[in-house]
Amino acid sequence: MLKEQTIAFIGAGSMSEALLRGIVEAKLVRSLSVVVLNRHNRSRLDDLKAAYGIRVPETNDDAERQRLVREADIVVLAMKPKDVGAAMIEFRDALRPEQLLLSVVAGLSIDTIERLLGRVQPIVRTMPNTSSTIGLGATGIAFSSSVSAEQREMALQMLRAVGKAVPLEEGLLNVVTGVSGSGPAYVYYLMEAMIDAGVQGGLTEREARELVVQTVLGAAHMVESTGEDPAALRAKVTSPNGTTFAAIQHLESFRFRDGLVQAIGRAAARAGEMGDDIATSVLQQAKE
Ligand SMILES: NC(=O)C1=CN([C@@H]2O[C@H](COP(=O)(O)OP(=O)(O)OC[C@H]3O[C@@H](n4cnc5c(N)ncnc54)[C@H](O)[C@@H]3O)[C@@H](O)[C@H]2O)C=CC1
Numbered sequence: 001m002l003k004e005q006t007i008a009f010i011g012a013g014s015m016s017e018a019l020l021r022g023i024v025e026a027k028l029v030r031s032l033s034v035v036v037l038n039r040h041n042r043s044r045l046d047d048l049k050a051a052y053g054i055r056v057p058e059t060n061d062d063a064e065r066q067r068l069v070r071e072a073d074i075v076v077l078a079m080k081p082k083d084v085g086a087a088m089i090e091f092r093d094a095l096r097p098e099q100l101l102l103s104v105v106a107g108l109s110i111d112t113i114e115r116l117l118g119r120v121q122p123i124v125r126t127m128p129n130t131s132s133t134i135g136l137g138a139t140g141i142a143f144s145s146s147v148s149a150e151q152r153e154m155a156l157q158m159l160r161a162v163g164k165a166v167p168l169e170e171g172l173l174n175v176v177t178g179v180s181g182s183g184p185a186y187v188y189y190l191m192e193a194m195i196d197a198g199v200q201g202g203l204t205e206r207e208a209r210e211l212v213v214q215t216v217l218g219a220a221h222m223v224e225s226t227g228e229d230p231a232a233l234r235a236k237v238t239s240p241n242g243t244t245f246a247a248i249q250h251l252e253s254f255r256f257r258d259g260l261v262q263a264i265g266r267a268a269a270r271a272g273e274m275g276d277d278i279a280t281s282v283l284q285q286a287k288e
């Protein structure tokens, strides 16, 4: 049961905050069973403690940080990919073989963690997105072979506290990174362009923003609540030789759809490259 677990977050950034807020507010855990560590920025920890009632280390003492990680049932890795090598080396000796490691780090593979630890370990590799902050995240989630059924359930509960979580083979997490991990940025990019167009046409920024936000919200809800394919819904907006038809034709002349498909492929490939870089640097640092 998640409620009886202690959870240590390594890294106090936006992804950690989204996840800890979700599990604390849903009362899936006792707030005092959650501890958050951060490399720098003590005031960030104090703010999280004040907001969610979680625990933070009392000192900046390395031994206390190690102890807090050692004592946890679940350890969440939530630092930037560039910092993961140093963090894994810092906490390697504190980690116990039965602890569940849950990573949100883009590219960090189960294999890299297990090679660094020199053993199999229950590991959950996830790829969430920033909409987790408001409970509307979309997360791909993969499990190492030694994750127990109970640990699997607890990890799913944690991620489902901040949105939807889809269990997948680990090999699919790079494409998930391209589709939904980075996905909010493509939608914001589209929204930026739609707002620009409205302003260029004479709307105020505020008017354009209000109309665009509602359009995007409405379109997402339409797909969800009707269960229809986006293509079928698009066809209903598109009158023969009308305005939408003209706009889509123009987008097609720029190969917009192909461009987006290729962009997502590029993001997925980049996730793979980042994973390779992390593996090289983590294993190199471990040898030094
Ligand atoms: N931003 C996004 O859209 C998404 C990010 N991610 C992944 O989430 C991870 C975290 O991202 P953010 O929360 O945006 O990062 P962030 O930079 O806001 O926070 C990371 C925190 O970790 C701390 N940290 C670094 N090394 C540490 C150590 N050894 N001990 C304790 N704390 C340490 C840093 O001081 C920093 O405060 C990244 O690996 C990223 O790939 C995953 C999905 C989506």
Ligand SMILES: O=C(O)[C@@H]1CCC=N1
Pocket: 106, 177, 181, 182
């Ligand atoms: O841009 C990045 O690398 C991270 C991973 C997914 C979203 N943001």
